[in-house]
Amino acid sequence: MAFTRATGKHRRPSRIQRGTARAAGVAALTTTGVVGSLAAPALAAEPAAAQTGLTPVITMGDAVADRIDAQAAAQHEAAREAAEAAARKAAEEAARKKAAEEAAKARAEKERAAREAERKRLNTFVSPIPGSYVSTGYKAGGAVWSSGSHTGVDFHAASGTPVQSVGMGTVVEAGWGGAYGNQVVIKMNDGTYTQYGHLSSISVSVGQKVTPGQQIGHSGATGNVTGAHLHFEARTSPEYGSDMDPVAYLRAHGVNL
Numbered sequence: 001m002a003f004t005r006a007t008g009k010h011r012r013p014s015r016i017q018r019g020t021a022r023a024a025g026v027a028a029l030t031t032t033g034v035v036g037s038l039a040a041p042a043l044a045a046e047p048a049a050a051q052t053g054l055t056p057v058i059t060m061g062d063a064v065a066d067r068i069d070a071q072a073a074a075q076h077e078a079a080r081e082a083a084e085a086a087a088r089k090a091a092e093e094a095a096r097k098k099a100a101e102e103a104a105k106a107r108a109e110k111e112r113a114a115r116e117a118e119r120k121r122l123n124t125f126v127s128p129i130p131g132s133y134v135s136t137g138y139k140a141g142g143a144v145w146s147s148g149s150h151t152g153v154d155f156h157a158a159s160g161t162p163v164q165s166v167g168m169g170t171v172v173e174a175g176w177g178g179a180y181g182n183q184v185v186i187k188m189n190d191g192t193y194t195q196y197g198h199l200s201s202i203s204v205s206v207g208q209k210v211t212p213g214q215q216i217g218h219s220g221a222t223g224n225v226t227g228a229h230l231h232f233e234a235r236t237s238p239e240y241g242s243d244m245d246p247v248a249y250l251r252a253h254g255v256n257l
Helices: 017-033 035-045 056-121 246-254
Strands: 134-136 154-155 162-165 169-175 182-188 193-202 213-219 230-235
Touching: 169 193, 182 213, 230 246
Parallel strands: none
Antiparallel strands: 134 154, 154 230, 162 213, 169 182, 182 193, 193 213, 193 230
């Protein structure tokens, strides 16, 4: 009986063909860069192709897949950590910016309050001698006054008692004032004038700006007096004879007498 050699699709691939297929598979992996970058150690560790047939290619594929998965997981973790770091940095920057804005707002509010307090202080009036009282009233009559009546009020004060400006203004007179002795006349910011007479000493000079409560001299008994005290006048001009009620003037500016 004669035997016929197998042909067509029933023919078994030759050894050369099988080796070519394996080489083609390896070449395909090499082309994608997988073998070169990730699978080289796996290839080195695999048995020879002649001994195991297609096993090296299949085993190499599993190893490459595992390494790709590990690399992808590492990249994902790195991306996650980078995103978290960026989020933390953004949150820290936002917190720093908010803190800076709040600090700036607090400073602005503090400065505004300080300006308001200073404005209020400068517009406040005080008594020329704190804690003193009026010993002789306005328009009191008597021969001691050349006009026949008192053009101001007298505040009780021992000689050397500090005398202060009742408000903010500019000194227009500072020196001898005849019957008033040593005197200071101040033009107030509201356009009125205040006068302080019989001083034992003067602490300011003409043209000087003064603020409420600022010391301008000391009480005394200079000029036409019978004893130490402070003569205080409120005027519409710096001149004698333009006087107005000093107590009403001070009370109108918030001073309790």
